[in-house]
Amino acid sequence: MFATLTSKGQVTLPKAIRDQLGLDAGAVLDFQILEGNTITARQVLPDARRIRGLLKSPHAIPLNVERMDAAVSKHLREKHSAAPKGRKFASR
Numbered sequence: 001m002f003a004t005l006t007s008k009g010q011v012t013l014p015k016a017i018r019d020q021l022g023l024d025a026g027a028v029l030d031f032q033i034l035e036g037n038t039i040t041a042r043q044v045l046p047d048a049r050r051i052r053g054l055l056k057s058p059h060a061i062p063l064n065v066e067r068m069d070a071a072v073s074k075h076l077r078e079k080h081s082a083a084p085k086g087r088k089f090a091s092r
Contacts, residue, residue, distance in 0.1 A: 001014045028044040
C-alpha cells in the first residue's frame with residue numbers, strides 16, 4: 001500500500017490499515033525508526049493518567065453561582081487594591 005506525504009508532513013493511513021487496526025480519528029500512534037530506515041508505528045492505548053483531573057474529587061465542594069460571584073469579587077478586590085497609588089485611570 002502506498003501513501004503520499006503532504007507539504008505539511010502529513011500522511012493519510014490507507015483505509016485498509018485503519019480498519020484492520022481499529023484506528024479512528026484522534027488515535028495516538030508511536031513511530032520508531034529502525035535499521036535500514038524502516039519506520040514502525042504502533043497505537044498507544046489510553047492510559048488512566050491521561051484523564052487525571054477530569055473527574056471530580058469526592059471531597060470537592062460543589063460550585064454554585066454565589067460561590068463563583070464571591071471568588072470573582074475577591075479576585076477583583078485583590079487585583080485593584082494592589083494597583084500603585086497615584087495612578088490615574090481614565091473615566092468613561
